[in-house]
Amino acid sequence: MIEIQNRNTFSDHFPKKQEVWLVFSACTVPLHIWVTIVFLYNFPSLILKANLWQILSVLSFTLVFTLLESLILFGFLVLVAAVIPRRLFRERFVYVGARLALVIAGFALLVNTWFMQEATWAWVPVLGVTGVGLFVLIRRPVNAAKQTGLAERFTLMTALYLFLDFMALLFLLAGAFPI
Numbered sequence: 001m002i003e004i005q006n007r008n009t010f011s012d013h014f015p016k017k018q019e020v021w022l023v024f025s026a027c028t029v030p031l032h033i034w035v036t037i038v039f040l041y042n043f044p045s046l047i048l049k050a051n052l053w054q055i056l057s058v059l060s061f062t063l064v065f066t067l068l069e070s071l072i073l074f075g076f077l078v079l080v081a082a083v084i085p086r087r088l089f090r091e092r093f094v095y096v097g098a099r100l101a102l103v104i105a106g107f108a109l110l111v112n113t114w115f116m117q118e119a120t121w122a123w124v125p126v127l128g129v130t131g132v133g134l135f136v137l138i139r140r141p142v143n144a145a146k147q148t149g150l151a152e153r154f155t156l157m158t159a160l161y162l163f164l165d166f167m168a169l170l171f172l173l174a175g176a177f178p179i
Contacts, residue, residue: 014082015093023077025154026098028070030105032161034112035066057175060168067165073104098151 015023039062046055077097 014078015097019093019097020078021155021158022094022151023097023101024070024074025158026101026151027074027077027105028067028158028161029154030102030109031066031070031073032063032157034105034109035062038062038112053175056171060171063161063165063168064172067162067169069108073101077101094151 014020039059043055046058050058077100081093081097
């Protein structure tokens with residue numbers, strides 16, 4: 001009788017639960033930190049223009065939208081890990097996924113910064129920095145344990161941000177459907 005040792009199931013194409021949480025943390029934390037900075041930057045003008053409920057609504061919308069951005073980025077990384085060959089990305093999912101998430105988040109933050117300054121030439125340096133980041137991601141070896149350690153440090157902040165995101169979502173739903 002022939003014994004099949006290597007069964008290739010659908011779940012084998014996806015990362016493990018612990019790896020998923022670490023990469024999701026790397027996707028979530030930079031975006032939430034940036035949203036917090038931008039909100040606090042605009043906070044003095046919000047105090048002058050809006051009441052407390054309007055300020056909480058703005059904060060809630062930004063947090064919920066940031067959660068959506070994080071989920072889209074994370075979904076993209078998991079989809080890439082499932083589609084491309086296992087040896088390229090899946091075997092080092094935390095290492096490559098966290099680095100790729102940080103590069104993509106950095107690209108998004110640079111684009112946001114230049115659009116906040118209303119610069120029309122913003123794409124040239126943004127694409128240059130992103131290209132350098134992708135080159136470093138692919139070519140420069142970094143200790144995988146250090147990269148995983150950075151992702152592990154993000155998990156506590158991710159739990160806090162997820163709590164705030166869900167509270168913001170509840171606030172928005174409570175405002176949309178008053179009793």
